[in-house]
Amino acid sequence: MPEFFQFLVSGLTIGAVYALVALGFTLVYNASDVVNFAQGEFVMLGGMVTVFVHAAGVPLPLAALVAVIVSVVLGLSLYWLAIAPARGASAVSLIIITIGASILLRGAAQIVFDKQFHKLPAFSGDTPVQMLGAAVQPQSFWVIGGTAVMVLLLYVFLERTLLGKAVLATSANRFAARLVGINTTTIMALAFGGSAAIGGVAGILITPITLTSYDVGTLLALKGFAAAMLGGMGNPLGAVAGGLLLGLLEAFGAGYISSTYKDAFAFIVILAVLFAAPQGLFGRRTIERV
């Protein structure tokens, strides 16, 4: 039983990060139909910028803020410099653009930073907390709690503000959104900036546990994408559920079956989903009467 709880906590912790990456995918996909494979690079940037700014003597909270700002600026640049000029291109072209952007960001990080692994100090110490026989790192609470706060903020924004509703309207029907006066270009830029911020925060939260380096983005993007697919692409709650589920699958799979295949579980899941239920567990069911 203690090991069950141990796996549960580590699954939820890593799952929370997948959930944030999946949320980033969802936000961009909803607003613009683009699957942004550079999403993982924002997680990398969040961690790496915080590490280097912190190492330069800036206090951790401030360094984290700088990292989020850098992520947002790069997210907006990705939209304005690469996605917006290609407006009207096919989905495949846009996906290739985002893959190109992710390679570029990774390469730039390698030059600007370095190729080493880096660690951040845990936000509230490294002394494990004993819970139900398991030793839980305090940083896990930061990751899970931070994710909960991000999800809540996003929910309030989408459901309670006019701008958030404009995002929902744009994802529901972009043509009609333009007819009511929504500047859909701004909404798409907002989605890219917002998803970059979410990715950056995820990177900051998880770096004390998993370490970071210039190339952690690729695998995170694939896992986050798998989570988004699992939950049903385009559904924010599905993204969160898919992320947590994927994290749990990995943790229990690694714990009870074999840790060698830890990363394979995500991809077995994505294949199974694509075969059995392409719309995902909570896929959008469009009801439209004619």
Added chain:
Amino acid sequence: MLEISNLRSRYGRIEVLKGISLDVQTGEVVALIGSNGAGKTTLLHALSGVQPISDGQVTFLGERIDGLPAHRRVARGILQSPEGRQIFGPLTVEDNLRLGAYLRRDKDIAEDRDRIFGMFPILAEKRNQIAGGLSGGQQQMLAIGRALMGKPKLLLLDEPSLGLSPLLVDQILAAIVSLRALGMTVLLVEQNAMAALEIADRGYVIETGHIVHAGPASQLLSDPKVKAAYLGLE
């Protein structure tokens, strides 16, 4: 209020509007009739700025608007209720109406919403329901209501009666008549030419991208050529 001169628009290599000129005066209801594929919807899209034009001018309230993006035209008071409703399906009825007033910053939004609820009481009843679950007629009312929420100076209505039962068609037409009584300027696109001309002041007949007839609605209603081609009368 609105003057269009020599407007041309194309989808790829196919020219759909081949030099359209028409005008709409303040307070008028102008009907644009014609068969499927004549270019009626394309014209409304071009006016709303969601369809590029290749030539010609559009002047609204004395200013050129043909270079403006869609949201700027909404800000100037050109609102459209598009063909096929195009409501925001996953959002509630109330949210759909609120988004219709997206660019407005004044304090009368709630009051205007209540006026639309008065006009279409069924929408008030279903205000918290998901718009995608409404019937076709209710969605049409919502689409018109959403356009009205933008405080239009010029209201573009694209096929408001398409696919509705005769009873609902009458209800929608009555709503347009009551809007006219309130002084609303309307450009109405309809395949149901008879109904459109009956409530319009003037009409234009569009055929394969050209205006082929124009005149007071009563005159078009009695024009033998229009009768034969669009009204199903000999």
